[in-house]
Amino acid sequence: MIYKASELEDLINEAVKAISMDGSPSNLYNPIHYILSLGGKRLRPLLTLMSANLYKEDMSQVMPVALGVEIFHNFSLLHDDLMDRADRRRGKLTVHKKWNDNVAILSGDAMQIVAYQFIAKAPKDVLSNVLNLFSSTAIEVCEGQQYDMDFENRLDVTEAEYLEMVRLKTAVLIACSLKLGAIVVDAPEDDANLLYDFGIKMGLAYQIKDDLLDVYGNSHVFGKNIGGDILCNKKTFLLINALERANPAQKEQLVKWINAVDYDPEQKINVVKNIYDELNLKQISAKAIERYYLEGLDYLSKVQVSDERKKELITISETLTYREK
Amino acid sequence: MIYKASELEDLINEAVKAISMDGSPSNLYNPIHYILSLGGKRLRPLLTLMSANLYKEDMSQVMPVALGVEIFHNFSLLHDDLMDRADRRRGKLTVHKKWNDNVAILSGDAMQIVAYQFIAKAPKDVLSNVLNLFSSTAIEVCEGQQYDMDFENRLDVTEAEYLEMVRLKTAVLIACSLKLGAIVVDAPEDDANLLYDFGIKMGLAYQIKDDLLDVYGNSHVFGKNIGGDILCNKKTFLLINALERANPAQKEQLVKWINAVDYDPEQKINVVKNIYDELNLKQISAKAIERYYLEGLDYLSKVQVSDERKKELITISETLTYREK
Numbered sequence: 001m002i003y004k005a006s007e008l009e010d011l012i013n014e015a016v017k018a019i020s021m022d023g024s025p026s027n028l029y030n031p032i033h034y035i036l037s038l039g040g041k042r043l044r045p046l047l048t049l050m051s052a053n054l055y056k057e058d059m060s061q062v063m064p065v066a067l068g069v070e071i072f073h074n075f076s077l078l079h080d081d082l083m084d085r086a087d088r089r090r091g092k093l094t095v096h097k098k099w100n101d102n103v104a105i106l107s108g109d110a111m112q113i114v115a116y117q118f119i120a121k122a123p124k125d126v127l128s129n130v131l132n133l134f135s136s137t138a139i140e141v142c143e144g145q146q147y148d149m150d151f152e153n154r155l156d157v158t159e160a161e162y163l164e165m166v167r168l169k170t171a172v173l174i175a176c177s178l179k180l181g182a183i184v185v186d187a188p189e190d191d192a193n194l195l196y197d198f199g200i201k202m203g204l205a206y207q208i209k210d211d212l213l214d215v216y217g218n219s220h221v222f223g224k225n226i227g228g229d230i231l232c233n234k235k236t237f238l239l240i241n242a243l244e245r246a247n248p249a250q251k252e253q254l255v256k257w258i259n260a261v262d263y264d265p266e267q268k269i270n271v272v273k274n275i276y277d278e279l280n281l282k283q284i285s286a287k288a289i290e291r292y293y294l295e296g297l298d299y300l301s302k303v304q305v306s307d308e309r310k311k312e313l314i315t316i317s318e319t320l321t322y323r324e325k
Numbered sequence: 326m327i328y329k330a331s332e333l334e335d336l337i338n339e340a341v342k343a344i345s346m347d348g349s350p351s352n353l354y355n356p357i358h359y360i361l362s363l364g365g366k367r368l369r370p371l372l373t374l375m376s377a378n379l380y381k382e383d384m385s386q387v388m389p390v391a392l393g394v395e396i397f398h399n400f401s402l403l404h405d406d407l408m409d410r411a412d413r414r415r416g417k418l419t420v421h422k423k424w425n426d427n428v429a430i431l432s433g434d435a436m437q438i439v440a441y442q443f444i445a446k447a448p449k450d451v452l453s454n455v456l457n458l459f460s461s462t463a464i465e466v467c468e469g470q471q472y473d474m475d476f477e478n479r480l481d482v483t484e485a486e487y488l489e490m491v492r493l494k495t496a497v498l499i500a501c502s503l504k505l506g507a508i509v510v511d512a513p514e515d516d517a518n519l520l521y522d523f524g525i526k527m528g529l530a531y532q533i534k535d536d537l538l539d540v541y542g543n544s545h546v547f548g549k550n551i552g553g554d555i556l557c558n559k560k561t562f563l564l565i566n567a568l569e570r571a572n573p574a575q576k577e578q579l580v581k582w583i584n585a586v587d588y589d590p591e592q593k594i595n596v597v598k599n600i601y602d603e604l605n606l607k608q609i610s611a612k613a614i615e616r617y618y619l620e621g622l623d624y625l626s627k628v629q630v631s632d633e634r635k636k637e638l639i640t641i642s643e644t645l646t647y648r649e650k
Contacts, residue, residue, distance in 0.1 A: 028468055106408065110464055
């Protein structure tokens with residue numbers, strides 16, 4: 001039996017709700033409960049379950065691993081928000097704003113351990129494989145976040161460097177989610193690797209789409225303020241391409257606005273967006289997103305299970321690629 | 326063959342040196358290399374090896390687990406120093422002072438993952454046990470640190486609460502180090518548990534001794550400034566006992582100095598130390614340390630290996646109890 005994505009989402013949301021975080025001291029456990037209850041797409045555990053479901057119906061063995069990935073993802077959001085000094089996450093106060101910096105540091109640390117406690121529930125015969133993939137991925141996510149922070153002080157980030165940063169910060173965890181599902185149900189190694197490659201491409205498309213929506217999304221649909229990345233000079237796919245492709249006059253404008261201290265936010269967004277328009281970056285980004293989407297599907301097509309079983313994965317990949325939020 | 330502690334220390338120092346942290350980005354990996362190279366007693370990995378050596382000669386299987394514990398311990402120091410805003414560690418700048426807060430957060434996060442990568446090298450037949458003990462201990466260390474921070478704003482911490490905080494923050498990792506050594510070499514479960522209990526008592530004695538040396542140590546021998554805990558109002562065994570045992574006049578003095586903002590550091594240390602003297606806290610602390618030391622030895626005596634093999638563990642426990650630094 002192949003589950004619908006919505007059925008698996010329900011299973012995940014139930015399982016997340018059942019994670020008990022009522023331990024003592026409350027300043028350690030309440031923030032973990034808080035961030036896990038903020039919701040979100042639950043994309044990564046969903047991919048783990050869907051990947052396992054390519055081969056197997058029983059989700060009980062794979063669920064703890066899927067939850068481990070989701071807990072790790074939320075831990076990384078918690079610490080990233082602290083490092084980025086972000087005030088809000090999913091419309092609610094971030095942990096360091098609701099409590100304080102030290103509570104955010106320590107509850108994040110504890111959360112990473114809780115993630116490992118769930119990962120460690122993998123069946124014993126695959127535990128070592130599961131752990132090794134999870135740990136090497138987790139380290140890569142840290143590498144990606146460090147590159148992202150290193151990029152803040154640079155104006156010469158190349159597209160290749162940007163893509164490597166996104167691969168590390170975002171794509172490998174999506175790829176790992178898929179591969180873990182395959183490993184837990186003992187799928188053929190070639191399939192597991194193809195699912196990983198599919199995930200990398202999906203992750204790249206996902207992040208560039210995120211960058212694109214920040215500028216060209218509909219704020220009512222997107223749920224965030226448009227232009228947020230522009231205001232904080234985030235090195236997005238659009239900004240690094242703009243800096244690479246700009247003529248001298250455009251480049252001078254971009255650098256001036258990047259370095260501006262006192263300015264009207266709306267004006268900054270408009271100027272930068274105009275340059276993006278002149279450089280055709282909306283179309284260029286959309287093309288890159290589609291290319292990665294298609295390259296991902298190509299990997300998925302080589303996985304040795306029937307097309308029928310792959311339908312839900314294709315749909316979710318398509319949905320993410322053409323999403324408006 | 327039973328190794329001498331100094332031989333095992335040499336093995337550990339070689340193994341720590343061989344840990345390669347030359348990956349990219351350097352802002353992620355250099356701080357990990359830096360803190361691991363600051364040295365320290367290497368007490369925890371030493372206990373893991375000594376515990377394994379009660380049963381087995383070959384240290385190759387247990388070494389990665391011992392290193393995992395040491396890396397985790399150094400991770401916890403790195404993040405604790407950040408949370409405590411400490412400037413120095415072992416005479417050198419702390420990571421957040423040498424780099425910055427974000428580098429300290431993220432390299433600490435990565436370090437915790439690296440610790441798990443070493444722990445995951447445990448033999449497959451004991452991996453699950455090793456992981457579960459390590460994770461539950463790591464969470465407890467976080468709980469201890471949170472209690473310690475929670476205590477900062479309280480004047481009514483009881484001795485029982487203090488001991489529970491120390492058990493979590495310090496003793497469980499020492500106990501875990503010993504038990505892990507036993508688990509990896511497949512020692513009898515009763516022995517593993519007795520070694521754990523021995524470690525808890527050793528850890529309590531170790532921390533109270535630390536509190537005592539901060540006040541009554543010889544600064545030339547101790548290597549830290551005497552009275553540091555008094556100046557930052559740290560809830561030590563001495564301070565919480567002083568607050569519990571003080572008469573109204575002494576209590577008023579203590580509270581006045583705890584709340585003082587502008588003061589002469591030397592005067593504060595002298596006043597508080599005088600109250601400790603009046604309350605006989607040097608002797609009371611020394612007695613508590615000795616009691617835990619002896620209770621620990623009692624557990625060790627029940628471990629089912631020859632007295633001959635236990636000599637080095639008894640010596641290290643004695644050395645820590647009666648140390649002057």
